[in-house]
Amino acid sequence: MKTEVENYNPIARLIHWLSAIAIIGLFAAGLWMVDLSYYSEWYRTAPHWHKSIGILLSGLTLIRLVWKSVTVSPGIEGNTLEKWAAKIAHGLMYIVLLILFTSGYLISTADGRAIDIFDWFAIPGAGALFEGQADLAGEIHFYAAWTLIILAGLHAMAALKHHFIDKDNTLRKMIGASK
Ligand code: HEM
Numbered sequence: 001m002k003t004e005v006e007n008y009n010p011i012a013r014l015i016h017w018l019s020a021i022a023i024i025g026l027f028a029a030g031l032w033m034v035d036l037s038y039y040s041e042w043y044r045t046a047p048h049w050h051k052s053i054g055i056l057l058s059g060l061t062l063i064r065l066v067w068k069s070v071t072v073s074p075g076i077e078g079n080t081l082e083k084w085a086a087k088i089a090h091g092l093m094y095i096v097l098l099i100l101f102t103s104g105y106l107i108s109t110a111d112g113r114a115i116d117i118f119d120w121f122a123i124p125g126a127g128a129l130f131e132g133q134a135d136l137a138g139e140i141h142f143y144a145a146w147t148l149i150i151l152a153g154l155h156a157m158a159a160l161k162h163h164f165i166d167k168d169n170t171l172r173k174m175i176g177a178s179k
Pocket residue numbers: 023026027028029030031034047050051053054055057058097100101103104105107108115138141142145146148
């Protein structure tokens with residue numbers, strides 16, 4: 001039998017907030033870096049960092065999902081519609097993250113190269129798996145990134161609405177301060 005909990009556990013909270021910061025940073029850095037000129041000192045470094053942090057985040061997300069499946073999460077608050085909307089939004093964010101990781105990998109490895117993670121280790125590339133891979137994966141990556149940021153924005157607004165208008169524990173349980 002599962003025991004009820006009031007807060008997300010500390011590891012789930014840490015991963016949630018670290019991931020949120022990484023995702024917002026990756027989004028801003030992604031939009032900025034694609035317009036850099038060859039002569040910018042960031043031309044190589046920015047994509048290297050973007051890919052390294054993106055791959056590390058994909059590993060963290062895998063750990064997050066395993067952790068979520070072996071621990072208990074607190075219940076979602078609000079009316080039936082809000083509970084469903086929250087569940088669908090959470091699920092969609094995980095799915096869109098998966099699309100971002102896959103498309104990011106496919107853009108980066110289309111030319112046969114591996115992905116170096118901060119010069120610590122490398123993820124092998126599978127080379128070109130289909131025609132026009134870098135372009136198609138790039139388009140998907142772009143739209144997926146916008147989809148995730150819009151979903152996360154709505155999600156954050158919902159959390160603030162629960163906190164300031166409904167005055168319930170929704171936001172507190174992600175900070176570890178449920179009353
Ligand atoms: C949450 C995760 C991620 C977010 C939010 C994100 C976001 C973005 C954004 C907004 C762009 C600019 C797209 C454009 O304007 O065309 C971009 C480009 C790019 N991203 Fe990501 N990204 C993520 C993960 C990854 C990962 C895991 C990789 C690689 C393993 C990756 C590799 C790339 C590459 C190579 C580009 C350049 C694409 C091009 O030259 O058109 N990204 N990313």
